[in-house]
Amino acid sequence: MPEIQVENLTKTFGEQRALDSVAFSVEDGELFTLLGPSGCGKSTTLMSIAGFQQPDQGRIAVGSDTFFDADRRLSVAAERRNLGIVFQSYAVWPHMTVFENLAFPLKVRKLKRREIQARVHETLDLVEMRQYEKRYPHQLSGGQQQRVALARALVYSPSVLLLDEPFSNLDAKLRERARMWVKELQQTLGLTTIFVTHDQDEALSMSDRVVVMSAGRIQQVGTPEEVYRSPANRFVAEFVGRVNLIDGVVASADGGRLLVDVDSSHRLTLAAVGANPVAKNVTVAVRPEALTLLAADDGSINGTNTWEASVHTVAFLGDHYEYDVNAGPLALTVQSARRVDGDRVKVHIPPDACAVVADDS
């Protein structure tokens, strides 16, 4: 079964560690996303799986086939890995028609003419590009080229599909449609897929699981919800979505509640304790949309984690307002569905929306 295993992948370029003990496994039929800023090692990881880069250490296996094993000096050539890959630039061969592009991998596999034709047509139907089979790539739009690239990667029934930032060259509207479409196709085919992106919206909306990478290391592996709601560290919290980070000292860790002093008049209450002893310096993360903003004279919420604040800036963003407010030492960004008038407001941080995040590893 095409379960992908990546163990202890390490690669250095000169002084720089591009990959540092990267390890994960992808389950059959899963859409698994490598997410991170440029230079984090996600593309190097993908290209190592595809066979276009040689890690210095580690092991890569798909199902029972070992593709790469540094200890055994084993590296299967890229063309013998039977993987489907869609590149960022699509890499649709410009001197071949759509049909010829799809036929090439089948000719390489020495299929008969009739078989080739049947398979190419079947796959073109799948991506709804059948009527364009005689066109050359330059006669197609970006979105159509992407479909051709995907079809070419699927036509020979690869064991695994690799997607290298396939949406980054599409405009915003098209990108959203393409996302849904690819996700649907992947689910229909049940194809194990590794997807590389720097776009957190893409990662969250499409993936079964996400790996967040930074500086060649894995920061966190989890479902989109896990990564978003309980980021493992500061980097993940800041990179995936937007976040308010609050530094403080643990004052008490009893009764399932963690009390964190930001300063003498601002004590933050968290709903979970974790391994945080008294007097430890901690960073608390809370998402802007989890905060509640109230008019200064609104009495509906009081007490825990509720403070007076002054409004610094307000921005209208269509479906919500965004406030930058100062509550004593706390500089907070708040997303509010409602407009709250006045320079003075009240801000409330729900205790169960807070998470203590570790420093970066």
Next chain:
Amino acid sequence: MTTGTYAAEALPRPRRSWLPAGALQSATWVLVVVLVLGPFVPLLYASLRDRPLYEAGGVFTVDPYRQLFGDSAFWHAWLNTLGFAALVTAGAVVFGAAFAILCGRTDLPGRKAYSRLVLLPILLPSLGMVLGWIVIWGPGGYLTNMFSQRLHIHTLAIDTIPGMALVEGARLLPIAFLTCQAALGRADSALEDAARSAGASPLRVLGSVTIPMLRPALLNAATLIFTLSIAALGIPLLLGTSRNINFVSSYLYNLWTSAAEPDPGSVSAGAMMLLVVATGLLLIRNRLLGAEARFVSVTGRAGRRELLSLGGWGWPLAAVLAIYLVFTTVIPVLGLALMSIVTVLTPLLAPWHLLTWSNWQALGDPVFRRSIENSAIISVAGAILATALVALATLVAHRSRFPLRRTLPFVLLYPRATPGIIIGIGFFWTYLVTGAIGDWFRGSIWGIMLAFVIRNLPFAYVVMYPTLARIGEELDRAGRAAGAGWWMTCRRIVLPLLRPAIFASFVLMFVEILNDYDPAVFLVKPGTEVMGATMLSQFIQGSIGPVSALAMVQVAVTVTVLAVGAKLFKIRAMGGDDA
């Protein structure tokens, strides 16, 4: 969304290619390295023996070096060569850069036409052009006499060092022009716009932004031009002899051919020294350029930029450029044409009284006829061979994981810095020491072809590489992912996309091999004559008319092939920086 069983229909894995990519890559690497660097081994060996390699026996010695270094004429030749090269470099770089700025950044009338015409000298056959200069501007030349006798104006004597520098400088100016043009095209025009917005006048922008930005390009062009002019052979042989001005190249040539006491050992020693100097210059140049920036081609975004207005100076400057082109290119070519159809070219008698077909009829003589035939054969065969070899080597260098791939670009560019006479002498010794195979090469035109091919490999590479660099690597990775091996990916995807560069390389190779001559000087035998070598030897023997006709054949073929090639394949002038 139709079929759910899709992924389950597994296909057979692609079969392994019968030709392992590693074997093909290794073979290419070995072939290129042996052909380019191989000939230097016998050359070094010959320079360290007490007698020529064709004589039996012999022991190791440094005598050839001692003898050469003890000859004051040799050092005098070096002094002449360096002075000449410095003058050539200064002139070509200053005027080449000025022309490039005029054509690229100002509203000079006719700048588009000029930026093409100015390239002509480097494309026309160099030996033929020197002959044209001699016929017109040489001592006793047509216009020299006319100017001095009718107008009492004395033109620059081109048989002096400054005069020879003028001839060579005019030939090499296009290199500086192309390098600067490429640099100007690459430079982000926003840098200049920013200076304009900051309040600088257009002229000030030119002085404080544009020209300083050109500095790396100027240094690059200067080193290349200096290296090339050190190796000039035709000019000192044809122009220097009358006043007994020797360059290193002509000194070595005379030593080689001297009937009295030929000294191949010392010639080899001198060639080694020249090789060391040229290699040193090439290394300096690589350092200056850093990494692969040198290959970046003329791909500047064709952003609309505001051109510097020359105002009232536009037409006068255009006229100056026109006069320059007329005097350095048009007149020598016309002179050759005229020379080929008259018995004598003299201002005393109008040419139409002296018309004759005998010069052209002389081309039917066995030596001339064979030269033309041989040149035609080796130009076609050599261009095919060079293009195929360089295409393969470029793929290995830039699109493979072959462990030694990074050495290939340097090896492919190395002959650019190697004077033609060194290649000639190197191949001479190589054929001599390689037994039956060498004898076969030595006795046939293929020996000369191989030397020409190696000499001109860099041109094919500088045409091929920029195009390859523009073919995204993801295209061949997609081929590999689809299951094709290295060679199949190259054959089915990369090479078809490289086709324009392959044609361009073929056309350029054809012209370069057709017009090359100096390596052949050491390799020709009766029966294996080629046009350039024949022109040189026949001119020295005084048969100027037939040689002019032969030169006109070269010019006509060159111009036709380049024009047709440019039309068919949209060849850009020489591909890139490294003209």
